[in-house]
Amino acid sequence: MTAPGDNEIQEWIGTHTDITERKLAEDALQQAKAELEIKVQERTAELQKLNEELRNSNQELEQFAYVASHDLQEPLRAVTGYSQLLVEEYQERLDESAQEYLDYIIDGAKRMQQLIQDLLAYSRVGTRGRAFTSTDCNVVLSEVLSNLQMAIAESQAIITHDPLPNVLADKTQLVQLFQNLIGNAIKFRRKDVPPQIHISAVRQEKSMGVGEEDFTQHYVWLFSVQDNGIGIKSQYLERIFEIFRRLHTRREFPGTGIGLAICKKIVERHNGRIWAESQLRVGTTFYFTLHESVT
Structure with a gap:
């Protein structure tokens, strides 16, 4: 029996690692990332749609403000003005009931004008605000x-x-x-x-x-x-x-x-x-x- 030479393999040494779980975890992570990206895209689309709806709503408020400040108030001014003229010019010919009715007309028109002005102020809080x-x-x-x-x-x-x-x-x-x-x-x-x-x-x-971080x-x-x-x-x-x-x-x-x-x-x-x-x-x-x- 001869001694083995220097170049001969004397022994094999090796290890075996099961990477199945790590591979499954990596696949699950990739899937989670893909699902998250899809959700982010969907949420972004929803926000863009909401912003567009908000812009449309603000435009409608602006249109309302214009109508309220012009078209609605003008006929009310006419009602109030002509009612007051009736009282001033025909007061001696008006009996007590007619005078009372005119007072109701004038009061109602003034309250409607105030209501329109307040609605106008309310609608402009967000649309006409300054920096x-x-x-x-x-x-x-x-x-x-x-x-x-x-x-x-x-x-x-x-x-x-x-x-x-x-x-x-x-x-x-x-x-x-x-x-x-x-x-x-x-x-x-x-x-x-x-x-x-x-x-x-x-x-x-x-x-x-919740979720805010600021130092x-x-x-x-x-x-x-x-x-x-x-x-x-x-x-x-x-x-x-x-x-x-x-x-x-x-x-x-x-x-x-x-x-x-x-x-x-x-x-x-x-x-x-x-x-x-x-x-x-x-x-x-x-x-x-x-x-x-x-x-």
């Missing part, structure tokens, strides 16, 4: 109080406020928001005491939504408009922001029931939220949030 800029809420409030000076004087309202911040907003809509809320506080006052209204703002850190801090301002008015029953606190929602008759309080709906639409356009807390015969506090202006 957001750094806005001093103290300046906004000063303008609002100037606009409401007659109502403030007649009601002997006492209006106070804390120092207010700068926010990122459409100033024109911010004026409208504050004016509607303060005007409501004056309107829905108690008869036994003059209205007292206080406006304040508190800075809060913005909570991130920078964001802040919002929580505003409050507090009054000592007649208050609102708790079951109506959610419904008061619905368009045309009225809790009182026109004889008790005038208006079209659109003001708070406009407030809600303005706040939502600013990516905020609005709500109210109230107690009957104690008062109501409206809260809303706006984003801090970053300097």
Whole structure:
């Protein structure tokens, strides 16, 4: 027996690995990716369709705004104008019933004009809004109080406020928001005491939504408009922001029931939220949030 040479194979060494599971996992991953891509494409198509529908809706709102501001108001002006001429020129010939009927006509036409104007304002919140800029809420409030000076004087309202911040907003809509809320506080006052209204703002850190990741801090301002008015029953606190929602008759309080709906639409356009807390015969506090202006 001879010793094996240096070039002869003495021993085979090998391993065996079953890659079936890994191959199945890779195939499953590829299939999942393909399905995800299909879902993304489908969702993208849905969003494009929704955006197109939104654009069409905005165009329809613009058309409505044009009709409301021109075609609908013109005949109402004629009704109001000619009715007032009848009263002025033929007042001595009109008996008490005729005078009463004309008063109803004039009042109805004026209320319809106000309704059209409010609907027009509501429709334009999203379509005619201006770009957001750094806005001093103290300046906004000063303008609002100037606009409401007659109502403030007649009601002997006492209006106070804390120092207010700068926010990122459409100033024109911010004026409208504050004016509607303060005007409501004056309107829905108690008869036994003059209205007292206080406006304040508190800075809060913005909570991130589910799935949101951001390593920078964001802040919002929580505003409050507090009054000592007649208050609102708790079951109506959610419904008061619905368009045309009225809790009182026109004889008790005038208006079209659109003001708070406009407030809600303005706040939502600013990516905020609005709500109210109230107690009957104690008062109501409206809260809303706006984003801090970053300097």
